[in-house]
Amino acid sequence: MIAMTQLRVGERAKIVDLSQVSNLVKRRLLDMGVTEGSEICLKCTMPLGGPFMIENYGQCVGIRRNEAKNIQVKPL
Amino acid sequence: MMHVALVGNPNTGKTSLFNQLTGTYEYVGNWSGVTVEKKVGVLRSKKAKMIDLPGVYSLHPMSRDERVVTQFLLTEPFDEILNIVDASQLERNLLLTVQLLEFGKPLTVALNMVDVAERRGIFIDQAKLAEALRVPVVPVIARTGKGCDRIEHTLLEKVLEQTEPFTLFYGEAMERAIERFIAAWGTEEQFPVRWLAIQFYEGNSYVREYVAEKLPEATWRSLYEQAEKEVQQAEQTPLDQLIYERRRSFVREVIEQSVQRQKIARVTVTDRIDAVVTNKYVGIPLFLLAMYILFQLTFDWLGAPLSDLLDAFFAGPLTDFVTAMLEAIGASEFIRALVVDGIIAGVGGVLVFVPQIFILFFFISFLEDSGYMARVALVMDRLMEAVGLNGKAFIPLIIGFGCNVPGVMAARTIEQPRERLMTMLLTPLMSCSARLPVYALFVGAFFAAHQAIIVLFLYVLGVSLALILAKLFSLTILKEEASVFVVELPPYRMPQWQALWRSTWDKGKGFVKKAGTFIFGGSVAIWLLSYVGPHGINVNMDDSFLAMIGGVLAPLLAPLGFGTWQAGAALLTGFLAKEVVVSTMNIIYHAPDVESLQGLMASHFTALSAFSFMVFVLLYVPCLATVATIYKETGSRKWTMFSMSYALALAYIVSLAIYQFGSLLGF
16 A cells, blocks of 8 residues: 555556545545545646646546645555 | 526536527536526526526535535525536436435436547446436437437426435434434425435535524534434444445446446547646646747737727728718717717727737637646646645636636635635736736837737736735735645537637627726716816816826826826726726827827836836726625625725835836836
8 A cells, every 4th residue: 555646657546545635635536436445547747746637437636746645545 | 487407517518508408698618617606598498497507516515606506406496407417427426416316306317428428438328327316317418409409308398297205315323313303493395304404414514504594503513413423333434424425325326227338448639638738847838838829819910910900990980980970960079079089089999909808718718618727727736836825726817817807706616715715816916808908008109019028028927926925915814724726627628619709709798898888988987077177168188177186196106107197097097997097098198099199108108107007007906897796705895905905005016116126227
């Protein structure tokens, strides 16, 4: 199990733990169907500590690096 | 007449469907903040009204526009719901559908983007989906309007039959809590009290306020706490999570029954575009390039020649024709002066910029409809985070380039109240299209060789000051909450010409309308004030009332380099709408067209004072319409006053610095 920030661009992983993520962000991710057990793919990262773009069943979501750091994933 | 509420997730083609069903001109957007207000249209058959609500993921509101939907359900009368569902994102969309089904009104599902789903290997059996949800499911293609006849037919038929309300079983502990709530509530409502109970336990903030108005605080608090405790004991999960999970497992069952999946691994067009547009290294340069091209097209390549043509028409044939007409009917000198020097000069001076403004709005619409705006939020988030905002705040700022009013309203999609307020306060620093006529006038007169670069500088100045102030505000007066950022990046879509033209026209028509009302009236008033003085009518303009009013401000403006009564009067009237500054100048300097006005101004301004004046116009105060919008959106007199006073102070300081330093350097 690693933090999402340790994934390489293009790598796929399964979300294992969202409990450390701030409430507001977790709610939004839930709204978009991104939960524990969801399969994601890291699409790209923005420079200088900028946000991450992840894909989940064909939809893309942007989140901040410091939130991604708190998301535990298992690479597939 | 029957009322149908249109509800759905953001980016599902909801507004397109609304336009197809109602045939009215509506604003279409691929950015989730576009539908900021409730819009009502009439179905093509004229048998029902349709209400377009903002796109929401859930009824549990996180941002201001999401509150609108829950508020609508609870307080407005309507007969049925049309729920638009994106077939390619069925699970997420159906989570909302469940909440709507629980509300108990007749519901029809419009299944959109079936083609997109099939390309991703998702095949939906519509009959089985309808059976599982026990509501009609109609496939549509919102972009082309295919399937809309069937929707209309189903909607009109639907209201006749009474279906049993949909109920989902949430587990013993939760069900007991729901029953306790219903008993405590006591009365019957227009909607199932069960729905209210579930939303209440889920933590829906709007519903909680609604409940608190009827039940005593002790009652609803103990209801909630007891439910929390019992559910925790029985299921070992928090209330809201339990509710979410039960809904999700229902939705997954429905999908299991009605969807066939094939593994199709293919790179979509969106993937390919995103590989470049959101690339780590070229993302930001590409955005800046896009902005550069936008401004070049608007001001230089396309807009300027068109404006020149229009200007030549107003100054030449139109003025000659009107003068000849007035002479022919024997109008008095007063009327001739009013029409030619007042109305044509004032209104024409502003209308000349219609081409540029429409081009700008066209490109903003293009950015919205194509899906690029959400990427801008992603690309710019790092910068915005540094100043205490998030990437989403960048979209209201870009929309603000067109007009500050929709910019301020677009801030509704920002979840954190602090960030939203800050975005609303800073959006007026974006140089809207109404300020463009002022720049065009001055750069034409004083910076003919460097027009584009000077105008670009003003835009950049507005953005830079907004960022600096954001940092300042988040360090001082608005520092409580941390900033949050989650953004959905919808697939790219090639905007349709028709939809683009509609939304361009929708945004641009306000400007033309303003020319016919505000600016027309303002021009007449200003001309009259310049024609009449304490010593009678048709006075020398320096002895007119306008000169007296403007003269009061002149000494204050002198340190900024434009201490004339003309500048004072123009700025004062510019509060109505910024383009009135140009109308006023046209009237004051008695210029028949922009070219001769520019010649005349050279004797009242130097290049430096003209520059200082432009900066002042950029910053000095949001226009009347924007102030009204800020007041409506913040609901606070204090913040509205603040938005005006900080802008005025900022404008004064920056212009003063520019003029004084510029003078020292010998410009």
